[in-house]
Amino acid sequence: MSQLAAGVVLVTAHDSDDGPHGEDVGMTATAFLSVSLDPPLVMVSLRNGSRMDDLLAEQPLWGVSVLSESQRHIAGRFAMKGRISDRLLFEDIPYTRGKVSGALLVRGALATLECRTENRVVAGDHTLVIGRVLEVELPSPSGGPLMYFRGRYRQLG
Numbered sequence: 001m002s003q004l005a006a007g008v009v010l011v012t013a014h015d016s017d018d019g020p021h022g023e024d025v026g027m028t029a030t031a032f033l034s035v036s037l038d039p040p041l042v043m044v045s046l047r048n049g050s051r052m053d054d055l056l057a058e059q060p061l062w063g064v065s066v067l068s069e070s071q072r073h074i075a076g077r078f079a080m081k082g083r084i085s086d087r088l089l090f091e092d093i094p095y096t097r098g099k100v101s102g103a104l105l106v107r108g109a110l111a112t113l114e115c116r117t118e119n120r121v122v123a124g125d126h127t128l129v130i131g132r133v134l135e136v137e138l139p140s141p142s143g144g145p146l147m148y149f150r151g152r153y154r155q156l157g
């Protein structure tokens, strides 16, 4: 599958149970795709036992930021395991908070979505999370997409 070029997204969700103000969780993903137009459905595949999988098993709202080529550092940061605190990871990243989901949405992303889980399908060591798109922002994107191909981040062209 390393031969299949993919766009890179940051999946986010707000864990309101974690601490006094909750905790924001983020995970870099390439296994993300459009499923249906009517109704609008998208899907992300989450490794079983990852923090995001555990959180989305408990609560249905999540955000997606489609990363631009200038946001490689964000992808790298949210692909790390054994992280410090998610609060520190988000500290210097410009974001807005989704009005429906409460999830953090990265400013400067090519597009952001807010989703509510409709279906979860366990498939091997991953869970396919299918979400209905509740909100879309296309913040006049400039620049190209961040991509991942043969184990490396890439830009188009």
Ligand SMILES: Cc1cc2nc3c(=O)[nH]c(=O)nc-3n(C[C@H](O)[C@H](O)[C@H](O)COP(=O)(O)O)c2cc1C
Pocket: 008, 026, 027, 028, 029, 030, 031, 032, 045, 046, 047, 049, 050, 051, 052, 078, 079, 080, 081, 082, 148
């Ligand atoms: C380019 C890239 C794409 C990734 N895509 C996915 C993905 O689609 N699904 C997934 O579960 N993990 C994916 N990962 C791995 C997660 O980002 C990583 O395991 C996670 O952030 C670590 O969190 P955890 O400690 O809770 O597992 C990807 C990593 C990279 C570098």
